[in-house]
Amino acid sequence: MILLMRRLLQKLSTHKLSTGIKLSAQPRFTTASRYKSKYYTYVREPAHLIKYKEPKFVCPEEAFQEVLKSNQKVAIQGAAATPNELIEAMCKVAKCKKFTGIRTYHMHTDGQLPYSEPDFDGIIRSTSFFMGGNVRKAVAAGLADKMPIFLSEIPLVFHRGMVKPDICLIHVSPPDSHGYCTLGTSVDCVRAAMVASKYIVALINCQMPRTFGDSIVHISHIDFAVEIDRKLPSHKSKPPSKEEVQIGKHVAENIVEDGATLQMGIGSIPDAVLAALTGHKNLGIHSEMFSDGILPLVEKGCITNNMKKYHQGRTVGSFLVGSEKLYKFVDDNPSIEMLVVDYVNNNDVIKALPKMTAINTCIEVDLTGQVCSDSIGTRMYSGFGGQLDFLRGSAEAYDGKGKPILALKSMTSKGESKIVPLLKPGAGVVTTRGHVHFIVTEHGVANLFGKNLLERAQALINIAHPKHREALEKEAFKRLKRKPSRPPC
Structure with missing residues (x-):
């Protein structure tokens, strides 16, 4: 031997x-x-x-x-x-x-x-x-x-x-x-x-x-x-529209809890949600990316990352885009951890975070809950990103308090409804009707989890823009053979 x-x-x-x-x-x-x-x-x-x-x-x-x-x-x-x-x-x-x-x-x-x-x-x-x-x-x-x-x-x-x-x-x-x-x-x-x-x-x-x-x-x-020796590209946040401000209030007041761990993307809607969270306590950040929207919450002590079991006290991201103020904030800051995306977006990691709340946006939603996020019809627009990684991870949260959220304005800039009877021909389904939970517009919150097709159609029509609701009801009847009923006033 x-x-x-x-x-x-x-x-x-x-x-x-x-x-x-x-x-x-x-x-x-x-x-x-x-x-x-x-x-x-x-x-x-x-x-x-x-x-x-x-x-x-x-x-x-x-x-x-x-x-x-x-x-x-x-x-x-x-x-x-x-x-x-x-x-x-x-x-x-x-x-x-x-x-x-x-x-x-x-x-x-x-x-x-x-x-x-x-x-x-x-x-x-x-x-x-x-x-x-x-x-x-x-x-x-x-x-x-x-x-x-x-x-x-x-x-x-x-x-x-x-x-x-x-x-x-x-x-x-x-x-x-x-x-x-x-x-x-x-x-x-x-x-x-x-x-x-x-x-x-x-x-x-x-x-x-x-x-x-x-x-x-x-x-x-x-x-x-x-x-x-040059500055990084600066992307300052645009002021949110009145519709986006209202979406932020709906999410902050009806869904996000104290002690929640947040994931959000970049854009006016995520920033509007963050701006509405100034009354919340002990929030955490675990997100594939973040931007300037977190800075006021850090300064006010709303973001502490205290409730996390892992990376306690530290904001976790994988990449970031923002203004020079954001870049100065993260520079040589040990409370910010930049980690590989296959860890940050790992389903098992996301599930273990307290009150995991994922806030994402999309292009359109059909009356059954199918979500298109990466294309406009056949025209490719963006990508999957981390949307489904976090929506599924928060839905399966071990503490049972995860909140998967998709937020969008009810209409396009041309006045077309973003809640539609059918997705545009060729549109890709990024989030399936089985993965979707909360849909939020400026007109309210629809929780589709546990609802049948007719109940989903009813809930989505209720948060569509009022000028499109009657047409959506007619299309829902054609598809589901029963007219969705509006809730009592």
Whole structure:
């Protein structure tokens, strides 16, 4: 037995691979060329330093001159951390060298995307996990792609090798005294993309907030670095309309309880809900993203995160978008934890949060409770995001006090009803009629859980805009063969 153990140890000692650590089969770029043949078992975990390796500091186009080729896959960090300078340089090099077949993968990106223009057809083609306004025309024209996917499952695309990026473009804060940068405002799925990528090209921006949690990445994992000094894109909240203010009041007064853990997206309706919660106590935040709407509640002591069993006292997010005030608030703030999205949006994690209350928006709802959130008819508009991750997690909350909420104005800007007899032809069902619970408009709250089709139709017609209720009643009768009755005055 001792002899066998010695032989096993001898074999392990001759191996260059360290057990228990995920390693790359191929070496990354290193400026210390003498170590290329010796130290080739690079650690893939971004929080662990790679010995004898440091980034090459270059101007943006230099990095792509060295590593960009035809038919490569490029993963790109998104939202407020979109590395726009790197995207622009990549496009210039690809066009100049007449590369073809390059594919990009990203969530919502901020700013202009040159490769979404028609003159990049055949050169660079994007795939969006969640569409922003800068790719909608390209997707509609067949010049770009959209991948329908739950936010919680995007990292699996990289972990399972379905997409193996050659290059990952990131945007980080400067390294600290130990050599650690951070992913700043966007951790989400980019961490998984980094681990799977052969090369990492980074913008190092002294104005990128330094954040805690899964955000850290040692500078030795960066192959090419570009130093910049610029502000992040600022997205100030628009003042809510009178309808949105009313929606906020309905949600705050009738659904959200003291001690609730909140998830919300970005936009006027989530901000209107947050603005109406100033009388609530001991609220917590566990959300894939958050924006400026939380700041007044933090300042007034309404958000404490005290009731959580996990991450107690800390606001949890995966990415954030907002104003400069928000970026200053999260910078070097240990009460903010930026975590990977497959954890933040994990169903089992969400279920364990106290009084989990998910507040999301949608495009339209039919009379049976089917919800469309990512398209307008056949025209793709956005994506699944974390809507269903949190609606289902809050519905299955272990304490039995979860509240899944979908809030929307009753009419479009053109006066069309958003509560409809049938979804538009080609519209995608993001939230099924089996998942839906609370629907809120400026006209009230409808709880569809436990209701049959006729009762659902009745409840939804009651919160539709008054000018559309009679028409909806007629359509409900055609579909359900019975006229829904209005509640007594």
